[in-house]
Amino acid sequence: MPNVLQELEWRGFVQQATPGLAAHFAKGPVTAYCGFDPTAPSLQLGNLMPLMLLANLQRGGHRPIVLMGGGTGLIGDPSGKAGERPLLSKEQIRENLQHQRDQMARFLEFGAGPTAALLLDNAKWLSSQGLIDFLRNVGKHFTVNVMLQKESVKARLEAGLSFTEFSYMLLQAYDFLHLFRERQCTLQVGGSDQWGNITAGVDLIRRIENAEAHGLVAPLVTMASGKKFGKTETGAIYLDAKLTTPYKFYQFWINVDDRDVAGYLKLFTLKAQGDIDELAAQQKRDPAGRPAQRALATDVTTRVHSADVLQSVQAASAILFGDEQAEVHPQVFEILAGEIPTTVVEGDSDNMTLVDLVARSGLAKSKSEARRSIEQGGIYVNQQRIDDVARTIASGDWIGGRNLLLRKGKKDYALLRRAV
DSSP: OOOOOHHHHHTTTSSSSSHHHHHHHTOOOEEEEEOOOOSSSBBBBBGHHHHHHHHHHHTTEEEEEEEEETTGGGGGGOTOOSOOOOOOOHHHHHHHHHHHHHTTTTTBBBBBSSOOOOEEEEEEHHOOOOOOHHHHGGGOOOOHHHHHTTTHHHHHHTTOOOOOHHHHHHHHOOOOHHHHHHHHHHEEEEEEEGGHHHHHHHHHHHHHHOOOOOOEEEOHHHHHHTSSSTTTTEEEEETTTTSSHHHHHHHHHHTTHHHHHHHHHHOOOOOOOOHHHHHHHHHHHGGGGGGHHHHHHHHHHHHOOOHHHHHHHHHHHHHHHHHHTTTOOHHHHHHHHHHHHHEEEOOOOTTTTTHHHHHHTSSSSSSSHHHHHHHTTTTTTTTTTETTTTTTEEEGGGTTTTTEEETTTEEEEEEEEEOO
């Protein structure tokens, strides 16, 4: 069995681990879990680190458990939060769970077999847990003075911390105990802000079961620019195409800083060390070509959105960055429609003049301005320059029967779409 801990360390997944973890791995296959609270309808880039950590464990011959926090998500984890979040309804939690379940399957192999991933929901055991029994059986093993020393709690004391969130640590520790008993799970992994909660579970298993359990946390992913990883000026980057377009998702990775790209290839792809070293060497030889960023963007976008979507995104990127030889096909317009000004053309659009359509698209303020732009050779239709002001748009010009791409100069684009 490969030395999975060394692999995790090389890739940059290990910031802190409980003593004896290497020896624990050496004994044989390990079942490990990571918790995800479904407080958003989609996973974000910040969730990729723990998902890829689990994926590497699975590749190393170990069984990953994805624990969806259908129960703890109703409480809210104070770790890393500046203030208390609004509590979600049970219906909202259920909807978010369903969306996130589908996204998990793009990273982990579920099904049958000794290393097949399991997807569980802690609502199944927490919702039936009586308060009196919980306090007697679990609460008595925690002292308030120790809990107050945990960083996740200390950071919130001055701003105010409700008892609801204060109790989160006990619930997460009980999750670990339950999985230890029912699934022989002996390792919990997570982000560095989870260290206090994870070690609370390790201690609970030791106290109640007199058994060995372990924890491992990954460091916070940083960006050389100083910006928060997975965030842009417009907000978080989601895995759901409805919340973050595949084009914007791809562009995030393409624009990764040269100083970050080698580390991100280790964390967010399953490429071998030799392949990553070669990409890093190519990057040094040709930084303008961004070979490492292209490999990173290709790998992650394919995993999250599919190879077909990647192809359309790459074609759309080529178009928007001025490649006049870029292929224009119907699927590309689904990508472009979310990225450039788009106008729906109602009614009979055959034999409309190009002058009229350029003005309607917003690339010109008036028909006279549109006419001048065409005469000067500055207007392109589906990547082809048109300088005939009398040109009309025939049915054959509409790609896929409904799409017409206009460009003014080198960078100004507009999309016209026939009404369905």
